[in-house]
Amino acid sequence: MSFNAMPYGPLGLVALESSRELGEKVDYHLKQKRLLKVDESESFLVTTDAIRFSNGEGKVRLEETARGKDIYILCDVGNYSCTYDMFGMTHFMGPDEHFQDIKRTISAIGGKARRVTVIMPMLYESRQHKRKGRESLDCALALQELERLGVKDIYTFDVHDPNVHNAIPLSTFENLYPTYEIVKSFIKQEDLVIDKTKMITISPDTGAMDRAIYYSSVMGLDIGLFYKRRDYTTVVKGKNPIVQHEYIGKDVEGMDVLIVDDMIASGESIFDIATELKKRKAKRIFAATTFALFTEGIKKFDEFYEKGLIDRVYSTNLTYLPPEAKSAEWFREVDMSEFLATVIDYINRDKSISPLIDATESIKKLVRE
Structure with a gap:
């Protein structure tokens, strides 16, 4: 030995x-x-x-x-x-x-x-x-x-x-x-064309840019960024509220979108970004995250899925996932x-x-x- x-x-x-x-x-x-x-x-x-x-x-x-x-x-x-x-x-x-x-x-x-x-x-x-x-x-x-x-x-x-x-x-x-496990699960479970003319990676803020750059480089995709404009004069629940999401990147019309972040808390950022992407005529919207906390429940995720604003959320089982989320049509658990x-x-x-x-x-x- x-x-x-x-x-x-x-x-x-x-x-x-x-x-x-x-x-x-x-x-x-x-x-x-x-x-x-x-x-x-x-x-x-x-x-x-x-x-x-x-x-x-x-x-x-x-x-x-x-x-x-x-x-x-x-x-x-x-x-x-x-x-x-x-x-x-x-x-x-x-x-x-x-x-x-x-x-x-x-x-x-x-x-x-x-x-x-x-x-x-x-x-x-x-x-x-x-x-x-x-x-x-x-x-x-x-x-x-x-x-x-x-x-x-x-x-x-x-x-x-x-x-x-x-x-x-x-x-x-x-x-x-957990990047490899998330990408493997994403590719195996979705009908995708991983090509920069068909798909784009999106960073929800400047803090997640390094992560999004990594995803885009290993998958051979272009990258876009949403910049959060905050109201620094007020504090709500311990943080400055977001006033507007400003988009920087190529046209997303007709393209599948993968939003990558480390954490989903209430999901408000994902909802705002999905709304903005749909206004720009994006095709399907996927989110991939390490920790899905669902701090305010999953009701709004259900609503966005039913309206066609979000197609799927991928997250690991590294932290607790509520049963109602695990059984939801829009959610996919990545086993680590x-x-x-x-x-x-x-x-x-x-x-x-x-x-x-x-x-x-x-x-x-x-x-x-």
């Missing part, structure tokens, strides 16, 4: 309640990679029990030992479906409570693991990554806290600003992208469990994950085929 293929230690996967479903899928693929029986008798999952007291206090208990294991803690800090009873009322967990459970899990391990790696697909407080005036630096503080607790490796997806790694320069901080299992398998064997990070050639081959 090659020394590069020797495991760092016995693999243990801790899928917290927020990532239970995704964790079970990752475990399934890990068992396939390690040629284990794909049943419940063998599993890489380390069972945990998150206990909540009636006043809201909590603790995490490990149901089996983590001694000597290479532990991977998987947590979806954006899962708003997790609940517990507090003072007789149902309380929905937020990002702060999910992050606290990560720390509780590390504390329960108690330094017995050979290595602890945290996988947060949606990075905790990633929007609060830099200071503008008198405000907190939540993301940097959280990363430093994990480092102090003994976490050496942190893996996340499509982080708002990768420069937040500067907060923990001596620790591993890997920012992964096999990719995550591959990443964990590589790390556990101390193999470089560079081939997984750069999917350029794989996407180009996919487009050609």
